[in-house]
Amino acid sequence: MSTDRSIGKRRIAQAGAAYAKEKHLESKISVQQMMRKIEGEIDANGGIYPYNDGKLNADELLERSGKSAAYLQKNTPKIRALRDEVNAWIERVKGQIASGAPSVRREVNARVKLANKQIDEIRQAYSESELQLTRVTAELADATRKIGELEKKNTELLKQLASKTVVTLKPEQQK
Numbered sequence: 001m002s003t004d005r006s007i008g009k010r011r012i013a014q015a016g017a018a019y020a021k022e023k024h025l026e027s028k029i030s031v032q033q034m035m036r037k038i039e040g041e042i043d044a045n046g047g048i049y050p051y052n053d054g055k056l057n058a059d060e061l062l063e064r065s066g067k068s069a070a071y072l073q074k075n076t077p078k079i080r081a082l083r084d085e086v087n088a089w090i091e092r093v094k095g096q097i098a099s100g101a102p103s104v105r106r107e108v109n110a111r112v113k114l115a116n117k118q119i120d121e122i123r124q125a126y127s128e129s130e131l132q133l134t135r136v137t138a139e140l141a142d143a144t145r146k147i148g149e150l151e152k153k154n155t156e157l158l159k160q161l162a163s164k165t166v167v168t169l170k171p172e173q174q175k
Helices: 002-044 058-065 077-094 101-164
Strands: none
Touching: 002 077, 058 077, 077 101
């Protein structure tokens, strides 16, 4: 009977270990996917982390991954390895982003100035286009008026020709 119990306990332990291994793997994948997603967000926002006032840390990563802040505090070899990976990633990414409210504000203000400059250039180009359109419209109206006058004059000349008798001229005789 004791062997049946020990076999049962061993099976339960193995099942528990397999479940824990699978759960850890899912958690690790979730954290790594969030790391890639955050890198994409930083790239898409020109070097600014768009959440948490621009501050990126392990707690922020874990929260966005659906894990508690205490998850990386466990003292198992797999968790220590993941914690080291996360910390190395955070240090690497922090070097690439503008962090803190003043830095983010400076970056955003620089982008706003650039956008305003581009808007001014667009407004200038639009104004120049409107002036050109006005000039071309006036030229078109003038050309249309001249065409009308010439068509009228052409019609009058055709009428004058129609009322005259046309005489064939004899070719000069060669001597």
